[in-house]
Amino acid sequence: MTESQENPKESESHAAIEIHGLSKAFGDFYAVKGLSLQVPRNTVFAFLGPNGAGKTTTIKLLLGLTRPTSGGGTILGHDLTMENKRIRSRVGYMAQNQQYSQNMTPRQILRFAARFFYQVDSDQLESKINRVLHLAGLDRMADRKTKGFSGGERQRLGIAQALINDPDLLILDEPAAGLDPQGREDVLDLMQSLRSRATIFYSTHILDDAQRVSDRVAILNKGSLVASAPLSELLAGAEGTVYAVTIRGNPQRARDLITGQPWVNSVQTMEQNGRTKWLVSVRDETVAEEELLRLILRDRSLSVCEFGMKKYELEEIFLRLVEDDRSDN
């Protein structure tokens, strides 16, 4: 039986991470300001933000490596400040740019990490170490000293040591940063494969990766949360459904016609290489699907080059939210 099964308090909590009004100030400067966040269990949760947004400070607060100025919360049902050691026994953590002793091999580092959690030197433990080395793709270099390891190899080792205690929550600080495309691919695959048995909370600034593997996303800027939502919701955009239409010809008459429809919110116009691009935000997707293209083509002088529902990229949403936040301040 695992510890989480034994502890009724832990199983009661549906969220792996639940924090309220968490703040961390260094003098007058707030690195994290009133952060409230809920990370459901068994999700891959991306924690995004520009450099200096407070992502690493938040992670350190979650691990009890730094004390909150105010606020609190629970991790796996345990109080953030009062039961920190219990939290750390169920969490796996990989720091950003972690340096490991150059005199140790990956196997020795995993053995060292494992001894904090498990009874020492059993055959079972050694086979666990072997499995984790295999999982992280470190089998071939398991007994080579880490001196001279590439960034990617160190990153794999970081993930391997974080997995050694079969964590219920995996906290990864920039897990794919500095990796080549294949290395990134491997790390993302690994994260996907762990999804079923652990909650993964990771910080990143690589938005493509976040879009690929995350279920939920939170965006932090200057220590404050600017968005937290399921990825699909965030990608749907704030304006509801938006159609992108590219046309050739004089668009004025068609534009007036469309703007006058009760199911249209707004029409945003951009000129591109002698063509006109519209972003038509609609209230009723079903009506728009049937009517929009027909209305445009009523003007027979126009030709439609492209028509389709606009798909937002996470990068677009991210930049807009961070930019909005900047102008609000």
Place this chain on the structure above:
Amino acid sequence: MIEVTTEVTARTNTEPWYAGTKNLINRELRYERSAMYWIQQLLIWTFLANGFVVLFLSLPADMIAEVLPLPQDTFSLLMFFNMLVLLFSIFIPVLLQGIVIDEKLSGTAAWILSKPVSKKAYLLSKLTAGILAIMGVSVVIQGVIAYGIFIGYGYTLNIPGFLMNLGLTGILVAYIASLTVMIGTLTTSRGKVLAVAIGLTLGSQIVARFFPLVLFLIPCSLPLAGLGLVTGDSVLGLDWMLLSASVQTVMFVLISLFVFDRTEL
């Protein structure tokens, strides 16, 4: 899809504050420095501490008597402990200056403390391992070599007295090591740690020539005061110096633990 382990291995009790101490000490002693590093240390200490013993025991006795009116073996023994005190004042701060600072700055401390281990266990392990390693290389091994050299030159040392004085030397190691670690918890500057630790230990020996009471406040001359234990001479003030060293060592450790517990990583 990559296979993920689900096997359950027997877990340790991570609740006590000292959980993980043995693992940490083991890492410090076995992996933090290479074998070559310790071999180099051993050679340096042997050359500096026991090289002088060989030198003074090889010199003509009347040449020694011109410098200090002491028997040649007593003079050589005095030089042996004198050299250890001098080396401790410089080498211990140099060796231990970074044990807290380096890991604080490199993120290793944060990594280790993300495991279920207390800050107390972490700091005490580093200090204990540092003291054990230095005592091993500089007190135990050098003591054995020195004893062998004296035997080789035909002198028989008073074994209980010699062992007791080596014990006092060990206490001095713990004193300077805990002082260095304490300063390391108060600052992130290696330079400051070195300057304060070396300044205090070496400075006290210079100031003591004018104000001998300083020797009780900063008891770096503990092994010299205990020389009488080996030679059979009186050991004036040794008990007070020992008390001072012990109390201060405990105080430095407590301050280190207090400060480090409040340190943000």
